[in-house]
Amino acid sequence: MRAAGVTTEDRLVAAAAALLDAGGEKAVTLRAVGQGAGVSHNAPYKHFRNRDALLAAIATADFTRFGDAFAEIRGSSRTAKEKLRAILEFTIEYAHDHPMRYQLLFANRAIAAQGGVLQEAAMRSFEAFAAVVEECQAAGVLPGTPHRTLAGLLFASLHGLLAFEANGLTHPRKGFIGVSESIDLLVDLISRSDDRR
């Protein structure tokens, strides 16, 4: 027994996350995870159904962090538009600081398919974001499209920019001005469409 309350399961997830950050998904081998957590290479099977379930545990933990951060921003005393920017910027920073983890959360078929707790955590983040979008609409900053649809569209656009950037599809010759500037431009173009009502 090491630090109080730190279970073997916690150490397995932590070791897997460290390997993921350092070397991408393929670096997360059960043998390396076991070694990182100080157990044998198949001890993980006593805590997770398989490798995908272990990866999903990382994703679930991080989606929860997203949900917390988004909820805090939503409840802050900023203006609606500032909240929108804060959430988008938080996501961009996370993607830049932990590119492999971002990819695991938002660009991984097998992980999203794990369902359950993970879906709940992801939905909670989305709801906080959608609520901020609704605030923006009430403030006349965003047009009156159904707020969930608009929120999904904005977040998908942000993801597309981050994905293209990460995959090297944003050649300077393509007029790419950076993710943050691009999403600002998009919000700006959309904002003007309603003449602020």
Place this chain on the structure above:
Amino acid sequence: MRAAGVTTEDRLVAAAAALLDAGGEKAVTLRAVGQGAGVSHNAPYKHFRNRDALLAAIATADFTRFGDAFAEIRGSSRTAKEKLRAILEFTIEYAHDHPMRYQLLFANRAIAAQGGVLQEAAMRSFEAFAAVVEECQAAGVLPGTPHRTLAGLLFASLHGLLAFEANGLTHPRKGFIGVSESIDLLVDLISRSDDRR
């Protein structure tokens, strides 16, 4: 020797593409590719540096198809706005018909990093799309942002929608209305921002 002009290299790429469509990237093992092409499991090494180079060959071929299709749409007698829709719709159809291949082209780090001919093919597609965006601006259908920047933003948004859909992040509870409808909505919201000048 089989059909005239069909080289071993062609058969290797075709076999790899078939495996990719059928079972995703991990199904493309060099052993299965070799068997599919009627050669040994390491004959591919005489034609491609490694597995990633083989996958990149599929991507290059498909990017060329994209470039051809986009160029043909650009040169057609449609209106600017119809051309824009046709290109977006072509991409959506391709992504729906060949999800694994779409992922290989637009959501794969290792492949994009192969550079060279692939980058050229991708750039050619982009240029055709950007030219159509420019036509839309001249027609007052899209706002006067630098056309490459706007084209990149639109295509990235489309990719984000397709990626979220493929990864199951578009729960109905999130107000998702479909990729085609979502990108139409986005174009519509952006179009109105300039009051058609």
Place this chain on the structure above:
DNA sequence: ACCTGAACACCGTTCAAGT
């Protein structure tokens, strides 16, 4: 020039045991 078979160093996963 193009291909093959054997071999190496890895994988995820399963299983029979151990405490």
Place this chain on the structure above:
DNA sequence: ACCTGAACACCGTTCAAGT
């Protein structure tokens, strides 16, 4: 309840040969 070591069926890649 939790963990281990051996084993199985795979991988990508390399190498020494063969035609």
